[in-house]
Each structure stands twice: as C-alpha cells, then as structure tokens.
Amino acid sequence: MNPTTIDPRVRIGHVHLKVADLGRSIRFYRDVLGFEVTQRYGDSAAFLSAGGYHHHLGLNTWESLGGSPPPPGTTGLYHTAILFPDRAELGKALRRLGEAGIRLDGAADHGVSEALYLRDPDQNGVELYRDRPESEWPRQPDGSLAMVTRPLDLKKLLAEAAI
Incomplete structure (x- = not known):
C-alpha cells in the first residue's frame, strides 16, 4: 500500500x-x-x-x-449519502417518501449503484442508494470504473419493495 x-x-x-x-x-x-x-x-x-x-x-x-439554506452558488455540503443494504430496502424507502409526499430531485442507475435524490426540510441534499456487488460494477478494458448515469425504473424498484 x-x-x-x-x-x-x-x-x-x-x-x-x-x-x-x-x-x-x-x-x-x-x-x-x-x-x-x-x-x-x-x-x-x-x-x-x-x-x-x-x-x-x-x-x-x-x-x-x-436560519435559511445557503443560496445557490455557494460552497458547502452537496449531499449526504445514506447506503441501504439491498434493493428491496431502497424500494421501501421510496415508498415511504411517496407516502410522505416528499418529491424526488432525481433517480439514477450509476452502474455501481442505484440512487434516489431529494432534499431534507433545510434543503440539504440527500442521496438514498444501494450498491451493486462489486463483481457487477461496469469497468473499462483497463479495469477502471465505468460509472454511468441512466434513468432508474422507479416502478420496478417499488415492486421489489413489495416482495
């Protein structure tokens, strides 16, 4: 090392x-x-x-x-990322957000992970995500990561929460 x-x-x-x-x-x-x-x-x-x-x-x-949230264009925390143990638990979190009327800022499949993006009441960014097993991570021919940003199928994620 x-x-x-x-x-x-x-x-x-x-x-x-x-x-x-x-x-x-x-x-x-x-x-x-x-x-x-x-x-x-x-x-x-x-x-x-x-x-x-x-x-x-x-x-x-x-x-x-x-206080009020920092204005756009200032430095600070971009988001807090909260790691869920699996896809079903992330789906349950998505269901709770919907039941609470919390609007998502976005949702993405990054290849290495699946993520939901939202804001807390103070407008702090929050990412709720689950990692894929490392063996499934997309890689370049040289072995480096090949992360992507693709749409996340929220209906499938919610369906998995019901299992």
Missing part, C-alpha cells in the same frame, strides 16, 4: 447537519426515513441512528436556529 493512501478500512462515520428547526428535521429523518433518535440535547441537538449505533446523523441548531 502506498504510504500516502488512507487505510481501506476507514469509513465516514456520521454526518452532523446544521438545521433551522430541530423538530421538523427529526420528523423527516425519524418519521420519513426511519432513523431512531438515540439522544437529544433539549431543543438544540439530536442524534439519530440505524440499528442502535450511537449516531449516524447529528442535527443541531447551535448556529442555525431559524
């Missing part, structure tokens, strides 16, 4: 978002996406997780209470 290359076991552990309204954000991440609140700090912060981990998401109003 190259001494300047990060260890392949490293993972991004959690995302901490500044939000304008903590209750509204908890309702989105808990009630729509299905995360569980693991801890709350009064009305200013909350931590949420999947499966009992200490937290995958942190939400706070410490610097953003009542």
